Structure formats: structure tokens, C-alpha cells
Amino acid sequence: MSNSDYRIECDSMGELRVPIDALYGAQTQRAIENFPISGLHLPRSMIRALGEIKRAAALANRELGLLDAARAAAIQKAAEAVATGHHDGQFPVDIFQTGSGTSSNMNSNEVIAHLASREGVPIHPNDHVNMGQSSNDVFPSAIHVAAASLLHEQLLPALQHLEHTILVRANELKSVVKMGRTHLMDAMPLTFGQELSGWASQIRHGKERIEESLPRLHALPIGGTAVGTGVNAHPGLGPKIAKILSERFGIPFHTMENRFEGLSSQDTAVETSGQLKALAVSLMKIANDLRWMNSGPLAGLGEITLPALQPGSSIMPGKVNPVIPEAVAMVCAQVIGNDTTITIGGQSGNFQLNVMLPVIAYNLLQSIELLANAAALLADKAIRGFAVNTDTIQASLELNPILVTALNPVIGYERGAEIAKRAYNERRPILEVALEMTDIPEDRLRKLLNPAALTQPTENR
Secondary structure, eight states: OOGGGEEEEEETTEEEEEETTOSSOHHHHHHHHHOOSOOOOOOHHHHHHHHHHHHHHHHHHHHTTSSOHHHHHHHHHHHHHHHTTTTGGGOOOOSSSOTTOHHHHHHHHHHHHHHHHTTSSOOOIIIIITTTOOHHHHHHHHHHHHHHHHIIIIIHHHHHHHHHHHHHHHHHTTTOEEEEEETTEEEEEEEHHHHHHHHHHHHHHHHHHHHHHHHHHTEEOTTOTTTSSOTTSOTTHHHHHHHHHHHHHTSOOEEOSOHHHHHHOOHHHHHHHHHHHHHHHHHHHHHHHHHHHHOOSSSSOOSEEOOOOSOOOSSSTTOOOOHHHHHHHHHHHHHHHHHHHHHHHHTOEETTEESOHHHHHHHHHHHHHHHHHHHHHHIIIIITTOEEOHHHHHHHHHHOGGGGGGGHHHHOHHHHHHHHHHHHHHTOOHHHHHHHHOOOOHHHHHHHTOTTGGGSOGGGO
16 A cells, blocks of 8 residues: 555554545554455445434434534534445445444444544544444444334335235135145145135234334343443433434334343344244245246146246256245245354353344344345245146146045045045046945035035035
8 A cells, every 4th residue: 555545543552554535544444454354244224223323322412412513413414424325335344343343333433523524623433423322332222223124114015015915816816726735745625825825824924023023123222331331421312312213214212121131132133033034934935835836847746837037047948947936945044044143143142242243233134135125026026927727737636536535524534545546546536436436426426526615614515
């Protein structure tokens, strides 16, 4: 680095060369040099949350008479620019850094101080931007703000859309009878509408589980400063910041009842991740059902045809693959893995501070965004547009020997098993074999073995 490419910045440890055009200062530069590990940086949602917290803190400190109007206004303006994404390139610190997130908190303090100082008043990153705060309460608060905002703005709407899309298709296909399967083997019939209603219920319950975790995610430890006691912070600062954030996001943020918990643990992040993992399991089940139903078109089940989105092979012309369900399944695998990382991170609270905050933040926020995007794609590019192959479904139904189950109350299980085995071995419809092996009249057999009637409870038949 030539002399013209850098400037000299100072912190409590001395002088350091910083790139001439960097908005950050010495503490950020030290972190860049100390942690050349992954190239992974804070997610956009986390930078937004840090910017919003710094903006709210400046406004709150001004209202409390602790920060003069000029400095408060300059910090608010700079913090808003950070929050809205104008300076994301100025946040180069690796995710694998100091476990409290101090490097990233100071990164935000330095960038905001640098920008705010352009307004003509000197702004110190610690004394002014970080007034009444510590990395130890800011960073976990930012995790909650970022996660809650992503859930409210992205994932929950995406799940609502997915559930609605499934229910629309379920209603369209409510009269289409198909083969049921248990253990991947032929079973009693059901309708497409019934099958899809199970998917919709899974998504609805996944959404409800996430919503049940939100009240704890809305609670912020801000105001706890270093260890939870609130040292160097006005007692009213935390509640004011939470109120300002609540108004800003339209989310009912509030200060935690016990800030010692908020600094020393990440139980709420672990809980939220667990709900996301449950949702990932549901989405993977639905994605795999779609893949099986679409399999073929000649040698698989061939019950549906998913929308053709791209060529499926570099060597086999005409091949089309179920790319959206496959992508969704990979998202789910990533989210399940992220949950393990978050779980390990969550148990890393040592006395008054959790020391895996950055990696918890990265994985939690990634899981939310991945699931939101995957849910929307699954709705719009797979479920909304799949076609039902009615001829294939009808042919399978007619040969399904398991329909003989409906005769159990009339002829008994053992006799039914004999009929089913013969029908299967001879590849003949169960109706034909039952006519030969029982004395039940044909009209009654047709009624008993009607696949559509068998999709309803006994008392409705």
C-alpha cells in the first residue's frame, strides 16, 4: 500500500494505516487484519438493524439531554444512510471475529462517525455514536431486530402466499381421486385436494410456530450495556430506543424484562431457529412429494407434470428435471445445518455474555431469507402450475389391489388378502377378481370398491 493509498488512524492501541477512501477507522482495520477467515460479512438485514439502533440511540440521547442537537442530527442522518444500504461495502469485517460482535459494532460506529463528521461537527465513534451503549447489548439487540423484521416482512408473507396457493390448487383438484401411498407402497385412495390440504396445514402450523416465538424476539436487551446492569447508560435510554425502533419498523419492540438473560444467552435465537428447522422439514416433505409425483414420465409415478423451466441434462436431450423442488430441498438441508450451528452458538454463553453472536446472526438471518425465497418459488414455479396426469392416475387406481380393504367388513381380512394377491399377480382390476372369488353382486361390489367413495369416512358412504 503506497503512501497515497492510505491514511493514518489512531485508536487506544496506537496508529494504523487505513485505506484512504474507507469510511471506517482503526478498530475496523484491525479486525480486517485479524480475521482473514471466510470472506463472509454481515448480512444486509444486520447492517440495517445496527444502523437503525444507532439512529434510535442518537435520537433518544438527544431527548434525554445527553447529546447536543447538531451531533444528534448528524448521527441520525448518517445512521439512516447506513440502515438503508448506501454503505454496505464499508462493512468488510469477517463473520468469524470476536464473539461479542464488537468489531462489527465498532465498524458501524466508525462509519457513522465518519459520515456524520461531514456535517461540520466532530463526532467520536465511541463517545457519541456509541453513547450509552456497548457491543454487548447492541449486537444481540440487532440480532432480534434483524430477525423480527425479516420474519414480518419476508418469511411470514411468503408462507401466507404458499398456503394460499396450495389451498387454491386443493380446491381445484378436490374431486380428482388418486392412489394413496404408505411406505412408498400402494394404499387406499384419497383426493388430490385431501393430499394438498395436508401440505397447507403443515405450512399454516409452521407459520403459527414462528408467530408464537415473535413476542420473545420483540424483546431487546438494549440498555444493558456491558454486563446487563446498564452502566454508563441513562435508565430511560433502553426503553426510548425500543420505542423508536417500534415506531420505525411497525413491530412492537420493547426492552427485555431481564437484560442479564439477553446478554448472556441466545435462547430466543435458538428457539426461533428451531421453528425454522421445523418449517424446513415440512418444506422438504412437500418438495419430495412433488418430486415423487412428477417422477417419470414413463418409468416413474407420473401423476403430475411440473412446469418445464430449463433443460435437464447436458447430454440427454429432452430431459426435464424437478429443479424447484430440488432447490427447495437443498435450502431445507442448509437451514437444518444452520440450526445445529445456532444451537452450539446458543450454549456458548459464558457468565454475562454469549460469545458466538456473529455466527448466530449470520446463520439465523440466512435461514429466514432462504426459507422466504424458497417458499415463494415453490408456490409460484411448482405448485401453482403443475398439471395432473389423469389417465395415469385412473389406470393405477383400477389396478390397485389395496382397494380390497373396503371389503374387510364383508368378507374378512384373510379372504381380502387372497383376492388382493391374485389381482396383483395377474395384473387385473380388483373388481374382476372379487366378482370371481365372492358371491357379492356386481352392483354392490362396484359401490364398495368405488375409489371416490373410499376417500370419505365410512359413515358418509
